[in-house]
Amino acid sequence: MASHLLSCFEIPTSITGKIDSLLLKFFWSHSGIQGMHWVGKRKMHLPRGMGGLGIRCISTLNKDLLMKQVWRIVTHPQLLISKVYSARARFLSPTPSQERRYSGRQSYGLRGLLHADALLSTGCNWKVGIGNSILAGSSNWVNGKSPTSHPGVLLATEKDWTVNLFILPQTLTWDVEKVHQCFIPADASTIISMEFPAL
Incomplete structure (x- = not known):
């Protein structure tokens, strides 16, 4: 799957779960024959430094790329994408006292960015x-x-x-x-x- 899609839209977990299972099947299969899964799914997705195999979880990668896009919107307000989305919603309000505002219906892309904004704001320090x-x-x-x-x-x-x-x-x-x-x-x-x- 192109990383461009992962950085623009929030992919449903049902689809990312299927992609993850296909990647793991490919990892364990040998010349078209389904192989034995020797290591659990969680261990496969752990980074190598933590004892895993370092295979990326697609849903986590999707969230990471969307958060990167939100950060880009916030730090580069002169970009066209920043102007378009900032007209509809306020991302990462500069002070905690300011509330986020949304206007109108949310497109599929904006909905994913707003979810990423909520994730990013919980983990950000300022x-x-x-x-x-x-x-x-x-x-x-x-x-x-x-x-x-x-x-x-x-x-x-x-x-x-x-x-x-x-x-x-x-x-x-x-x-x-x-x-x-x-x-x-x-x-x-x-x-x-x-x-x-x-x-």
């Missing part, structure tokens, strides 16, 4: 940067979750915090005192151990 658009109290910016504030902090003040309040503007490093004052110790140590915003 840097804080200057932090002026990230709400510190409600956005999931600390290892995929929202940090918990100290019990003494008022909710009225917490809702207006942005992450740049916890960054020293001169050195672009974390303001350790302020982080420890505002968040519980476990989350404060996680924030301080995060990469410096300037990097």
Whole structure:
């Protein structure tokens, strides 16, 4: 199967399962005679470094290529494909507080890209940067979750915090005192151990 199709459309699992079984039959057969399957399917799909045979699972390859396409749409907004699909949907919103939006009916290609976008966004980490658009109290910016504030902090003040309040503007490093004052110790140590915003 051409890799072009795998990078454009989400192939149904029934079809990818049949292709996988055909590949495995071809691997074990000898001059047209069906051979004995000496190793299980899971072991066949494991990489060689992990003790497998390194035969690619077609459904996994399909998801990988679609995620690569989504990443290309996000990082190269000047491309025609980026302009076409970005007019219909927002991929990998820059901050966790922004919701994805969809407009109209979804084509088969867009549906696969949206599923790949959901997979990609669960596995992506992002840097804080200057932090002026990230709400510190409600956005999931600390290892995929929202940090918990100290019990003494008022909710009225917490809702207006942005992450740049916890960054020293001169050195672009974390303001350790302020982080420890505002968040519980476990989350404060996680924030301080995060990469410096300037990097």
